[in-house]
Amino acid sequence: MILAAGNLTPNSGELGGRIGRIPVRNLWLLMLYASNLFRDLEKAKLSVEDNPDDIPDLVAEILCRHVERRIQRNLSYSYQIRKAVLGRVRGRIDLLDTERYRLLDRGKVACRFDEMTIDTTRNRFVRAALEELSNIVHHKESARRCKSLAVSMRRKGVIGGRPSGSEVSTDRFGRHDADDQEMVAAAHLAFNLALPTELAGTMHLSLPEREITWVRKLYEKGIAGFYDVILSPRGWRVEAGKAISWKIESKSPGIDRILPSMRTDIILDHLDSGRRIVLDTKFNSVTTRGWYRDETLRSGYVYQIYAYLRSQEGDGDPLANNATGLLLHPSVGDIVNESFVVQNHKIQFFTVDLGATAREIRSQLLQVLDVSLAT
Numbered sequence: 001m002i003l004a005a006g007n008l009t010p011n012s013g014e015l016g017g018r019i020g021r022i023p024v025r026n027l028w029l030l031m032l033y034a035s036n037l038f039r040d041l042e043k044a045k046l047s048v049e050d051n052p053d054d055i056p057d058l059v060a061e062i063l064c065r066h067v068e069r070r071i072q073r074n075l076s077y078s079y080q081i082r083k084a085v086l087g088r089v090r091g092r093i094d095l096l097d098t099e100r101y102r103l104l105d106r107g108k109v110a111c112r113f114d115e116m117t118i119d120t121t122r123n124r125f126v127r128a129a130l131e132e133l134s135n136i137v138h139h140k141e142s143a144r145r146c147k148s149l150a151v152s153m154r155r156k157g158v159i160g161g162r163p164s165g166s167e168v169s170t171d172r173f174g175r176h177d178a179d180d181q182e183m184v185a186a187a188h189l190a191f192n193l194a195l196p197t198e199l200a201g202t203m204h205l206s207l208p209e210r211e212i213t214w215v216r217k218l219y220e221k222g223i224a225g226f227y228d229v230i231l232s233p234r235g236w237r238v239e240a241g242k243a244i245s246w247k248i249e250s251k252s253p254g255i256d257r258i259l260p261s262m263r264t265d266i267i268l269d270h271l272d273s274g275r276r277i278v279l280d281t282k283f284n285s286v287t288t289r290g291w292y293r294d295e296t297l298r299s300g301y302v303y304q305i306y307a308y309l310r311s312q313e314g315d316g317d318p319l320a321n322n323a324t325g326l327l328l329h330p331s332v333g334d335i336v337n338e339s340f341v342v343q344n345h346k347i348q349f350f351t352v353d354l355g356a357t358a359r360e361i362r363s364q365l366l367q368v369l370d371v372s373l374a375t
Contacts, residue, residue: 021355022330022332022354022355023354023355025055025358026356026358026361027215027218028055028056029055029222029358029361030219030221030222031189031192031218031222032055032058032059032189033221033223033225033229034218034222034224034225035185035189036182036225037059037062037182037186037189038225038226038229039229040062040182041058041062042229054138054139056133056136056137056138056190057137057138057139059133059186059189059190060133060137060142060145060146060190061142062186063126063129063130063133063146063183063186063187063190064130064146064149066182066183066186067126067149068149069179069183070180071149071152073179075123075153075158076118076120076122076123076177076180077117077118077120078116078117078120079114079115079116079117080114080115080117080119080120081112081113081114081115082112082113082114082115083097083110083111083112084110084111084113085097085101085103085109085110085111086109086110086111087107087108087109088109089109089111090111091111091112091113091114092112092113093109093110093111094110094111094112097110098110117157118156118157118158119158119159119160120158121163121167121168121171122168122171122180122184123153123158124158124160124161124162125162125163125168125171125184125187126153126183126184126187127150127153127154127158128162128163128187129186129187129188129190129191130146130147130149130150130153131146131150132190132191133190134146134147134150171184212283215283216283219281219283219330220265220283221240223265223266223279223281223328223365224238224240224265226362226365227266227268227279227365227369228240230365230366231268231369235270235271235272236268236269237269237270237271238266238267238268239266239267239269240265240266241264241265242263242264242267243261243263243264244262244263244264244308244311244312245262246259246262247311247312247314262307262308262311264278264279264280264308265279265280265281266278266279266280266281267279268369269319271319274318274319274322275319275324275373276319276320276323276324277323277325277326277369277372277373278305278308278309278323278324278325278326279328280301280304280305280308280325280326280327281328281329282298282301282327282329283329283330284329285329285331286298286327286329286331286336286349286351287336297349301327302347305325305326305327305347306342306345306347308325309323309325309345309347310345321344322344322345324345324346324347324348324372324373325345325346325348326347326348326350326368326372327347327348327349327350328350328351328352329349329350329351329352330351330352330353330354331351331352331353331354331355332353332354332355334351334353335351335353335364336349336351337349337350337351337371339371346372348368348371348372350368350371350372352364352365352368
């Protein structure tokens, strides 16, 4: 079946409903896999797979840990432009307001000036994330911890409202405040997780066409993040979005302008064993209807992975000469595991059931590697 985006509506018996035929809870799992925060989950030995419905609690644990660390070291301050009516000049005089309200008659002057404050965009964003998580986590202790930290930030002076998306997007990190990055990343994920929990009719979702694009990109990043965390400690090198070049011997003057580039989704290298897997994620059905049969592999995808493999041979990279190609599609209920070998390259077609439990999804992703590496 072809996966298509649909409206996010609650389903009986399932928390948060579905997007298309994919349970939202599994999209949360992909969001964690796609995020740098998944590394925190692995280090802390927190079991995402055992209880996927507690993912908001896990994100709350991560966010609280980073906020507590920042509070211990003092939250970041920043200069912000303020306007105030003062009894003396500070910064620049706002002539328009001073004249409009006849402030000089009262010995006052309107000023604009820079002020060092803790009530910054990022601190307000993090405090708002804590308040949001306190309403959606399942465990009372997690909710209490989020509320306590939010109150603590308010007492320290972080009292402004939640900043807009444009304000957050323009916030930049320097070398002196790099420690804030993980805290803000956790806050971003907290708000992303909060969206699916809202009741039908109160959600603010984009159009279905954009929705499916977002889920497709999430699937690609989630697979890359999962393999990076799981395989890197085992001696694998994981590269996502790597560009590979054509082995061109000669060319016409204008070919560079029109020749398509090649960019793989994920490349998995294990130098000790000399194995390479070129992995391409596709967010649609692995098969389609053929001219003379009910089902056939999508020919364009087969040609694409074949070009990835064969174009890299004979360039001094021993891993390229017998690399394995893997096309990884999602499915809901149907599993495909087929392969063939052509010119010393194994090409594998595999599906991951995104309608399964989180533990089963993890098991399938690990099984993909076992099958691909089998001789």
